[in-house]
Amino acid sequence: MKEVSVLITGGGSVGLSLAAELGWRNIDCMVVEQSAGLNNHPRANAVANRTMEYYRRWGIDKEITEAGIPPDHPADYYWVSSLHGRQLHRISLPPFKKIREVKDTGGYVKEEHTWSPYLKTITGQNEVEQVILNYIYSLPNIDMKFNYELKNFDQDSLGVICKVKNIKTEKIEDIKCKYLIACDGGKSMVREKLNIGLTGRADMAKFVSIYFKAPDFMKCHKFGTANIFFPLHKDYAGFLLNWDGGTTFTYHLMLKPGQSWNEINAKNSIEAVLGKSTDIEILSIQPWSAHALVADKYHDNRVIMAGDAVHLFTPTGGFGMNTGVSDAIDIAWKVQAMLEGWGGNKLIDSYFNERRPIGIRNTKEAADCFDQLNSVMVHGDILDEESDRADKLRAELSLNLKEQDKLIASSGTLLGYRYNNSSIIIPDGTQETIDNPRKYIPTARPGHRAPHIWLEEGVSIYDKFGKNFTLLVISNDISDANILICEAKNIGIPIKLLKINDQDVLNLYKNKYVIIRPDLMVAWRSDIIPDKPVDILNKITGVIS
Template sequence: MSEDVREIPVLIVGGGPVGLAMSLDLSRRGIRSVLLEQSDGTIEHPRTGLIAVRTMEAFRQWGIAQEVRACGFPEDYELSMVFCTALNGLLLDREFYPGMRDTPTPPETPEKKQRCPQLWLQPILARAALGHAETQILFKHRYEALAQADDHVAVQALDLATGARKDFKAQYVLACDGAASQVRTDVGIAMQGRPLGYSVNILIRSPGLARRHLMGEAERYMFVGPEGMWGNLTVVDGSDIWRLTVMGSQEKMDLESFDASSWVRRAIGEQDGEARTDFEVLSVTPWRRSETLADHYARGRVVLVGDSAHTMSPTGGMGMNTGIQEVLDLGWKLQGLLEGWGGDGLLASYEMERRPIARRNIGFSTQNFKAWQDTPDPARVCDATPEGEQIRKSLGKRLREATRVEWESMGLQIGHRYEDSPICVPDGTPPTPDDFRVYLPTARPGSRAPHVWLDDGRSTLDLFGRSFVLMVLDSGVDSQAEALAAACSERRVPLEIVRLTEQRVRESYGAALVLVRPDGHVAWRGQAIANPLHLTDLVRGALHPQ
């Protein structure tokens, strides 16, 4: 290692949405970090487009929700799902969804979903992170190697602009470097799973395309041919940029023989001799659809976050959104460890809480992908005959009903819970059903704390993020709250006591006292605190439940 070594609390490898979100969350906690990103920050082939409800709640906490909503995606652009043979072909069915302006905010959350393509989202996250003195982002810096010691990780990086080697000494290294994570490989964490198929993404520019075909505006068009569903076209910016995904075999990944323009013309539905729709192919990217999960989420002081820990089919849009949930779970735990109040078991709880959720989200995504493939007897789907019409009607209904959970997944997005967490205290109540579509609000320990509007216009979710919060929801329990405050002060655990009188909050949270973690998940609830020091030690990762 050279003499010029930078010592930092946290080094982040990878500057995609999850890495940038990690730097933002840490900076808001007063934790310095350096992020290494080997590109110059340009997004050549944007993938992420759907910002799920829980991610928007995180953006609300970080103060960027309104900027994301004002990203530039047209508020009146219709977000329907269309099943068809081609844009200028035959319709199978249509699932109507309004534009963002007319989409109501669900009662279970203060934030509805949002469409914001990655090419706009990443700059928003980068600006927000760089707005804090604690953040440094080094573009065109490639991670090279690491070596772990008991109290730090030594990291080598290469400045791609100058060729200079740079050395870092970090207390923790976060692998946000994606599915092919070199950091994960270097620490010897294996992935288990299977490929689901091969696809090619074609990014095109075609101004006004949505107004120049028969199917009308939609978020996604799913194309069915005689071979079954062969691809889909997804809106990117609501105007000019589109992403065509062609699903197929290993052979279709051979770019030397892959004719991107012919696939685009098939999606548009143009026949020889017809007027050509203008489009420009911007990029062509082959990729493997897979479902994989890391054996472990950490080794020593190296922690996996986002796609380095899991891969899943994009059907359902939960890849990045799962990663943002991991940011929320990990950020406050690193804060506790770096500030000295976190116990020895705090980092281990990250894997114990988040790995089962990733497995759940992987299963959801694969279920959705299988629903896309459920197209029996499609051979005559393109025939302009009564038989063809009946086939289209049958397949359209089948696909619309089978894929609806992909677009309506509130239970998946905010209903996840940390059932076996060692830093949450079970209260003996039964779990609510784990239904991908339906979310039932609950303050059962391990669950996301319910959203309730307060009299002052805030959401209960606005109370959380910086520290533990003890919600005092009944009179006569002030001495209990003061005892827990004293215990947290003794252990140097940040705690805020919030007294609320709204009866609807009491009814939703189901107890006189509710302790909520900095990530907005309930750690404990009850009518009295039998042993405040024991409770404090448990939620900070210094004990295991008795």
């Protein structure tokens, strides 16, 4: 019987990211994906700054950036009655190429650039997956299998026996793994077999996603280039995502109650919102539904789930894929610790305790973004009417839409999550920062994301952290720190000592000693190393609760 440390079922963004992270951590794994290859239909269009921070560690961040919208492309967002109607609201952000230049200017973007090395990266999910897949193929310890399907599994205290079917030959083979991790989507077979329910709001709306190419698209309307157009007229309600300089788009058209996606004439729908005929090539069409659902459990002993298998989103805000990737990064180092023998028996349980509250938080935020957007997609021809009542409505909509900027400016949600009440975080008694969807407040409070700071041009503090734990010492004196490092070495916990004697770093991190986890979260901080540092190490690795 073939044996592998980890078997991942599902080869989408989350499954691929999990495989890449495990491979980067020198953990062997197999990925089984029932499709013949990647899904070429673009879904998510924004790679969050937090997700890019993970991808930076693998060295694929630049390739992902270059695979998306050209870096000199204006990062504009238009809310319009239709593409043959009026502009009702607009947000303009600088092109990616110009981000470094805005460090010396005022405003929101300058502030946001201090929060992370990245803003949102506008690259299609299909392009992101291809870049990750190429990286996976460079790793010798990852076995990527398309046209393979997980059919069944049974677990005991030592591992999981998986029955995997070769779809081409129809042969079923048994594969033994230490952990089975399901990234098999919203209709997860693994979740269903474990009889784990979902809680939240289902079927908030139904859409048809039309992926198309139209070479003269930008000549057919009066608006400028944009990352996203939001047509608000009820007959065209939805959003158009731009995948290049303005010739390739996905039109997510909201279906009316009782309407089926296969009733939609794709070309006619595009020309209707555009207001004129043009050359259009339909590349693919897929239906989808908007939900705000979270699984009641994230794991059952050695069977673990991540991504859409445990949370289903509406895409408003761009949180779905990015929340799933953070799931993957969280569970990857914990599985590594268990396989290598330095993880305690409380460590895997901490995955659910940390990530499920974030699943609930993020699905609710995405649903709120959708509800607000949906509430302004109920008007008809009055949006373009020349009348006093239309002027009044447009003025009201303009004010309303300004309050919906969190749909685009969402770093508070993407960076500001925190693991309150985690069994493997050591609180320091400091006050929790406000959780604001728009505005991230940098903090090194335990349980929060380790804050980014530029150490020099192009060098983030993240570039100095170790692959596993990092003990950051903001001082020239490392004598006490060496006591903790030696204790960690004695009990087999991998940790890097990082000395940075810098006042700006101290102002940000507040304390002389800070332990950063392998997933770039703060586990502990203090101005002293205690007499028994082993207690800290046992706590943050799940040995004691």
